[in-house]
């Protein structure tokens with residue numbers, strides 16, 4: 039059924055249509071992009087038992103070095119025995135885990151040909167789900183969980199509090215534990231992991247929980263858009279407050295990544311399996327999907343390239359950005375408005391902070407493309423701010439998202455969710471509405487709303503998004519940047535390719551094992567005495583470039599999607615703050 043759009047003109051109809059019906063996009067009003075019922079734990083048709091059997095013994099086969107052999111022996115199964123979308127999702131998850139396990143192996147050489155028994159059905163299943171045939175966020179996070187006790191609620195409860203109970207005197211604690219402990223325990227488990235580690239399970243489940251919380255935010259986005267259409271400021275305020283509170287809960291949940299996901303295990307054991315075959319040194323040409331693509335005109339096999347799985351593929355965070363009209367630009371290009379000033383500047387790659395921490399003014403839209411322009415037009419009021427934003431938007435041809443990573447990962451987002459983002463972008467006007475309506479009508483005064491209340495509610499949402507990105511930066515620093523300096527992962531020690539890699543030396547702090555240069559670039563001498571030199575394998579799969587090792591810099595680290603990791607993430611954060619509406 040075609041999604042039902044409406045715009046402000048519809049507000050004059052006696053029966054306003056819903057702005058967007060989430061159901062049309064395979065979104066649940068409560069759980070959002072997460073399916074409301076647990077995903078299938080097994081494909082019901084026994085025809086698929088050869089796949090399920092390999093999954094049953096996956097870790098044993100991997101450890102024995104026999105996963106590849108077992109996969110090669112699989113028959114090429116048809117996909118027409120799959121009868122429902124949940125079955126297609128289970129099939130996609132299975133095939134993703136089999137494919138990535140086959141390609142990356144464990145202590146084995148990387149394989150660059152995916153056999154037809156995986157490649158052919160994987161591509162067919164991907165077509166139905168409208169995603170690229172590569173492991174993605176949807177597979178390992180949205181379709182990869184179960185309830186431990188089916189009758190108990192979906193919950194990743196805060197068990198740190200429960201742990202404190204263990205420190206109470208025994209007599210007290212027994213009572214408290216018996217009465218309350220169940221409320222603090224998690225009821226979630228993952229279905230399949232690459233590594234059979236609880237750390238990997240926790241990495242997925244924290245993200246699954248974030249998606250579930252996001253359901254509230256998605257619903258509130260629709261309500262906010264309806265409120266704008268109906269010019270109902272009170273409803274808009276309430277909806278923004280729900281988005282803000284959902285973001286707060288998301289941020290608390292994000293912080294829980296540290297509870298049970300060990301950064302070392304994540305970086306050295308789990309992350310390599312999530313890698314794709316685009317911008318990937320270990321598979322520079324990509325991967326051949328045997329039996330899928332015809333050889334090229336010269337008879338050479340065709341290599342496919344896709345970026346691997348990342349929580350960055352979450353449609354949820356993109357949806358909130360879109361609803362709040364936060365815009366993202368290619369890394370190194372900054373444009374926006376902060377503190378009532380317009381700025382537009384093209385910064386050199388690797389420039390991480392804006393000079394003076396301040397912004398630059400543009401006197402006309404032409405200067406958006408002029409890197410050296412720096413004018414000082416102060417935005418006097420919300421109307422001017424709005425005019426500028428309209429001009430910027432026209433100048434960029436509305437060709438969104440402009441950040442190439444965000445554009446590229448749309449191929450990893452399931453079709454209906456992707457269409458939701460596209461349709462939402464066409465009608466998202468909350469920010470514009472707030473900018474044009476700073477003086478509230480009498481009705482609002484009666485309801486106790488002040489002129490600045492809406493602005494504050496909107497800014498509060500932005501602030502929580504900024505907090506999300508700040509926390510996320512901390513996580514990336516701990517789980518990727520620091521780990522990449524640590525060394526010690528022997529993912530492919532027998533891999534002939536890696537055996538040829540050059541060896542480099544780096545100095546580590548003995549207690550934290552963090553390279554001195556990463557702790558403090560300017561004061562290495564003070565701590566030198568507490569350090570030992572260790573030999574550090576310069577593995578390409580760790581994505582460490584020589585510059586990273588010699589300079590201790592994070593600038594060359596790449597994200598799963600080939601992003602210039604830290605500059606990219608910091609810019610995403612700055613672009614969020616830039617949308618704050620000045621009072």
Ligand code: HEM
Nearest residue numbers: 245248348349350352355513514517597598599600601610
């Ligand atoms: C150990 C935990 C995590 C690590 C190491 C991590 C790492 C990364 C990396 C490397 C990127 C850059 C994009 C890429 O190339 O893949 C990224 C982006 C992103 N990640 Fe995470 N991530 C983690 C957890 C999460 C969680 C739980 C979420 C929640 C949904 C999340 C949401 C995002 C988003 C939305 C982006 C896009 C950038 C942005 O919107 O600011 N990440 N992440």
